[in-house]
Amino acid sequence: xxxxxxxSGSPSATSxxxxxxxxxxxxxxxxxxxxxxxxxxTLPAEPLLTADFHHPxxxxxxxxxxxxxxxxxxxxxxxxxxxxLLKSLLDLLPQYALTGKTVLPLAxxxxxxxxxxxxxxxxxxxxxxxxxxxxxxxxTLDKDITVGEDGTVVxxxxxxxxxxxxxxxxxxxxxxxxxxxxxxx
Numbered sequence: 048x049x050x051x052x053x054x055s056g057s058p059s060a061t062s063x064x065x066x067x068x069x070x071x072x073x074x075x076x077x078x079x080x081x082x083x084x085x086x087x088x089t090l091p092a093e094p095l096l097t098a099d100f101h102h103p104x105x106x107x108x109x110x111x112x113x114x115x116x117x118x119x120x121x122x123x124x125x126x127x128x129x130x131x132l133l134k135s136l137l138d139l140l141p142q143y144a145l146t147g148k149t150v151l152p153l154a155x156x157x158x159x160x161x162x163x164x165x166x167x168x169x170x171x172x173x174x175x176x177x178x179x180x181x182x183x184x185x186x187t188l189d190k191d192i193t194v195g196e197d198g199t200v201v202x203x204x205x206x207x208x209x210x211x212x213x214x215x216x217x218x219x220x221x222x223x224x225x226x227x228x229x230x231x232x
Contacts, residue, residue: 048079049225052115055086056122056133063192064155068121070200071153071214075119078218085111087136095135105139112140117149117221120173124156124186128168137172146177149224151217152184153210155192162186182220185213 053072055065065086072082085108087095094102112118122129152169154161165184173181187210191203202210 049116049221051075051080051082051117052111053082053084053119056130058088058132063189064121064123066194066200067192074214087132100139109140112144116225119151121153124154124161124164127164143177147179149221150178150181154186157189180220182217185210
């Protein structure tokens with residue numbers, strides 16, 4: 048169907064954000080999509096911090112954005128905004144890196160006080176990068192994500208239902224867009 052880049056902007060290897068994204072990646076694969084995970088924390092820090100656009104890891108990350116039909120952006124919320132790590136990557140991408148892309152923004156945080164971070168912090172940046180369609184995102188409370196000893200993710204039932212809806216809406220929008228752009232013949 049479509050190629051999806053699933054980007055975790057969490058600096059932590061054990062973050063709920065990253066685990067939740069990988070959980071949702073499985074759902075998107077179930078819809079027939081090819082999902083490529085990208086944990087920004089695995090990129091070398093120096094090129095992120097010194098704006099080294101030409102570093103091989105940054106060039107490769109940029110190419111992943113170019114190849115994707117859709118992008119899922121997941122971030123923990125810190126100080127009412129998306130993570131600085133995610134911001135450092137977004138700043139290194141071309142201005143219109145999301146042109147023609149369908150985007151699903153997701154955020155996690157410890158308090159409902161951060162629920163508007165998607166609409167007031169992340170969405171404007173994604174929009175300025177040329178996203179063709181930003182589907183309604185979802186904010187998930189940390190307490191609604193449980194990670195088992197074996198790494199399995201369990202999401203609280205009401206949250207799981209809302210995330211499934213957001214993910215399915217993204218998948219449907221992306222599928223329709225890819226089909227509309229497919230060559231006829």
